[in-house]
Amino acid sequence: MKTLLVVAGAVVALFLTIAQFGTAGWTRPPILAQQHGFRGTGMDQIQTKAGAAALKAANRPPAPADPVEPGTDKAGAVYENVKVLKDLSVEEFNRLMVSMTEWVSPEQGCTYCHNTENMADDSLYQKQVARRMIQMVQHINTTWKEKHVGEAGVNCYTCHRGQPVPAHVWFQNPGPTYKTGFIPRNNGQNLASPSVGLASLPYDTLSEFFGKKDVDENLIRVNATTALPESKGKPIQAAERTYGLMMHMSSSLGVNCTYCHNTRAISNWSQSTPQRTLAWHAIRMVRDLNGNYIEPLTSTFPANRLGPTGDAPKLNCATCHNGQSKPLAGAHVVESYPELTQATAETGATPQPAAEPVSPAPAAPP
Ligand code: HEC
Ligand code: HEC
Ligand code: HEC
Ligand code: HEC
Secondary structure (H helix, E strand, C coil): CHHHHHHHHHHHHHHHHHHHHHHCCCCCCCEEEEECCCCCCCCEEEEEHHHHHHHHHCCCCCCCCCCCCCCCCEHHHHCCCCCCCCCCEHHHHHHHHHHHHHHHCCCCHHHHCCCCCCCCCCCCHHHHHHHHHHHHHHHHHHHCHHHHHCCCCCCHHHHHCCCCCCCCCECCCCCCCCCCCCHHHCCCCCCCCHHHCCCCCCCCHHHHHHCCCCCCCCCCCCCCCCCCCCCCCCCHHHHHHHHHHHHHHHHHHCCCHHHCCCCCCCCCHHHCCHHHHHHHHHHHHHHHHHHHHHHHHCCCCCHHHCCCCCCCCECCHHHHHCCCCCHHHHCCCCCCCHHHCCCCCCCCCCCCCCCCCCCCCCCCCC
16 A cells, blocks of 8 residues: 555656646746956856846936026025025925925825925924935935945935835844744844845844944954964854855845955955945945934934834945946936035034045955
8 A cells, every 4th residue: 555655656746747847937048147357267247137127127217307497596595494405596495305205205295204284394203304314315425426326326216216215224133032942042043034135144244234333444354364373263153244244235236246256365355356345335334324324313213113122224235226236227316416416504413423434444455
């Protein structure tokens, strides 16, 4: 009887396997391979054609609003409660309000940020956050222009994509709430977390690498710098955290490790691509934005927008990049919004002096 069942089972399995080959589309999808490093180094980027097309379609910026007459009356003089955009003419100010609505809250409209009975009223948290966001965008497009965002720049759409809450934000991850057994002793690992590309790596690496402003410049470095050990090296857990961050950066940009590293000499800057230097600065930029712009808003956000440990929703590489190596395929999104490329009037709300991007630390990019 047992043998009969085994034979019957095997026959069914065989038929199912044959049927699978006959019915499923087992053809190799058309592949796009782009040589990225020096020839022969195998530093290629590989995508499927369909994947590349879908990505392109999902990353198109809306057309800029029509230009307006220059105008002479300043918004700061005409309106009651304008703190950041004082020097714009009323016409330019209204054009920006219309564009901000299209970028951030096209469905909700002006009422997402405004009490329409009194536009000057600041009672909605959304308006207070938006005011700080305008300053953050100005800061990105000035302080970080040379080191990261270049002529392309960013506007609200880069992160928001027509949504009040960007698709990619993150919170501190305190891990599972179990108190006993194996799970609480997981070393912060082995939970498929999107923040590390679903790999079996420490799941709260973003808090460590993007959540603190003043950290050791060599925090991410784990490779030995001398042929023989001269002091105690870093533990394997530190290497796992670094890998977790690298998985985040690769998946956010839709690239593999060889976009930045020649993997025969990962830590060597002279064999790395120029993109690695841009990424080095990006890590510092993300810390600056979270620390100086987002975290100070923690008490402005309502409790339901905060994370499990009460922290504000923060940004990472994916917030701007959305799976592409250049956000919105490198579109120049601030060309026709000069007000977003310069720091205009300050608010009374204690803006911290934002750190100038420092030059790379020792053993960093030349
Ligand atoms: C994403 C949030 C947001 C949206 C959407 C938005 N606004 Fe605003 N609005 C602001 C902020 C922030 C200020 C204050 C700017 C400053 O302090 O420089 C403001 C200020 C104003 C003011 C000046 C009010 C005063 O008397 O001080 C007017 C007028 C205005 N907005 C009109 C509009 C209109 C019309 C729309 C819809 C087309 C709109 N806004 C959509 C955030 C928004
Ligand atoms: C670098 C990415 C980035 C850019 C650029 C950006 N934002 Fe944001 N924005 C965020 C993040 C992150 C949050 C927090 C998400 C949340 O509120 O849960 C946020 C939240 C907001 C909110 C509050 C949404 C809510 O209901 O919680 C408003 C309003 C807003 N942004 C407006 C703007 C405006 C207006 C601009 C352009 C002047 C802008 N943002 C540009 C990343 C960005
Ligand atoms: C977008 C560019 C980029 C991508 C993609 C990338 N890295 Fe990195 N990697 C960096 C930068 C920048 C540093 C240095 C960070 C610092 O010093 O603050 C670094 C550092 C490292 C280090 C530490 C090197 C040392 O000196 O100790 C390792 C290991 C590493 N990366 C592995 C990887 C792996 C594995 C992948 C693919 C999963 C990857 N990286 C993908 C940019 C990148
Ligand atoms: C505030 C938005 C923003 C954030 C956050 C951001 N980037 Fe970028 N990044 C840009 C823009 C805009 C460009 C395009 C610059 C250009 O076209 O010159 C860019 C370009 C790059 C490039 C060059 C791509 C190429 O093909 O040359 C790399 C690499 C990169 N970013 C890595 C990162 C990494 C890694 C992070 C997270 C640590 C990050 N970025 C976070 C906006 C951002």
